[in-house]
Amino acid sequence: MTERTFSIIKPDATRRNLTGAINAVIEGAGLRIVAQRRVKLSEAQARKFYEVHAERPFYGELVGQMTAEPVVVQVLEAENAVAKYREVMGATNPEQAADGTIRKQFALSIGENSVHGSDSIENAGIEIAQFFTDDQIVG
Numbered sequence: 001m002t003e004r005t006f007s008i009i010k011p012d013a014t015r016r017n018l019t020g021a022i023n024a025v026i027e028g029a030g031l032r033i034v035a036q037r038r039v040k041l042s043e044a045q046a047r048k049f050y051e052v053h054a055e056r057p058f059y060g061e062l063v064g065q066m067t068a069e070p071v072v073v074q075v076l077e078a079e080n081a082v083a084k085y086r087e088v089m090g091a092t093n094p095e096q097a098a099d100g101t102i103r104k105q106f107a108l109s110i111g112e113n114s115v116h117g118s119d120s121i122e123n124a125g126i127e128i129a130q131f132f133t134d135d136q137i138v139g
Ligand code: CMP
Pocket: 053, 058, 062, 092, 110, 111, 112, 113, 115, 116, 117
């Protein structure tokens, strides 16, 4: 079934001019970019987005990194988009990411790991709604 997932190209990647290179990997894997916007996250937006990690020791650093410079927020569409994009991104820790994945190619560290992708269909819906209205997504 056609599905949508939410993606963020993170500050470590936008800073190094890697938006196009990452989009090429995304599109090469058969995921369609059906919405996309460059935005500088506010602290409130980043805190809310990563609310589930609020008790984790890296939460403050994560919010700091995500608000330091612009990000690119995206909606990706494909058959099994959530699982497919997680495969394309590779493991959260780039040292464990498989060859050819975005994080293996571009990530600097577990914190500066270049991309975020939703971990479930339910969370994809929640995350997409934080950044896009239905009419901004053109499939
Ligand atoms: P992301 O998929 O955006 O979801 C939460 C983020 O927290 C994760 O990617 C990492 O960039 C970041 N992070 C920083 N430190 C850790 C850690 N020790 N374990 C998991 N995620 C971490």
